[in-house]
Amino acid sequence: MGLLLMSYEYQRATREVSVHQAAKVRFNNQAERCTKRVSRMESVFDKAKSRIETNYRQLSSQASNNVQQAMMSQDLSSFAALISTIVIGGIPLTALVQVPSSVPSGQNITNVLATLGSQARTAIDQLINMAKEAETTAIEDQEENMLEPIREKGSDLEAKAGLEDTLITMWQTRQEAAKSHLGEGIKNTMGSYGLS
Numbered sequence: 001m002g003l004l005l006m007s008y009e010y011q012r013a014t015r016e017v018s019v020h021q022a023a024k025v026r027f028n029n030q031a032e033r034c035t036k037r038v039s040r041m042e043s044v045f046d047k048a049k050s051r052i053e054t055n056y057r058q059l060s061s062q063a064s065n066n067v068q069q070a071m072m073s074q075d076l077s078s079f080a081a082l083i084s085t086i087v088i089g090g091i092p093l094t095a096l097v098q099v100p101s102s103v104p105s106g107q108n109i110t111n112v113l114a115t116l117g118s119q120a121r122t123a124i125d126q127l128i129n130m131a132k133e134a135e136t137t138a139i140e141d142q143e144e145n146m147l148e149p150i151r152e153k154g155s156d157l158e159a160k161a162g163l164e165d166t167l168i169t170m171w172q173t174r175q176e177a178a179k180s181h182l183g184e185g186i187k188n189t190m191g192s193y194g195l196s
Helices: 002-072 076-083 109-192
Strands: none
Touching (some): 002 076, 002 109, 076 109
């Protein structure tokens, strides 16, 4: 009767080891797919952030060139007209740079335009930094919202694979113990029949 129980325990343990090994492989594969998906999505978001950087660098250069052209006009109304075309992050540059309708007394047009040009460049830098930060933050928020559930799922799958690994070790220990007892039982049984 003891041999029969040990044989059953050995078979059961062998079956459980196989079941848990298969589950561990399945969970590891699913976790790996989550990791690859996160990696691909991170790459997409990194490219989007890089595009934002490039777009605003180009916008800054273009806006600075427009300001330079406006300064060369040597005319306040032309300067005002040219900088009114510059809109960054939905805010027109003219909202931050007030162009007088005429040259203030005691000043010449070149100095006035130089001062306005300097104010315009400072305002452009501020607007670009604000707009770029807002877009980058929006992309990062979207990235976090999309990736967090996938990362959590990957962590859960890794934890499940770890549990399966623990169960494999437990059942392998039981399998070895049953095999050992089964071997001793067979040896003792053979001995009682005079076959030792």
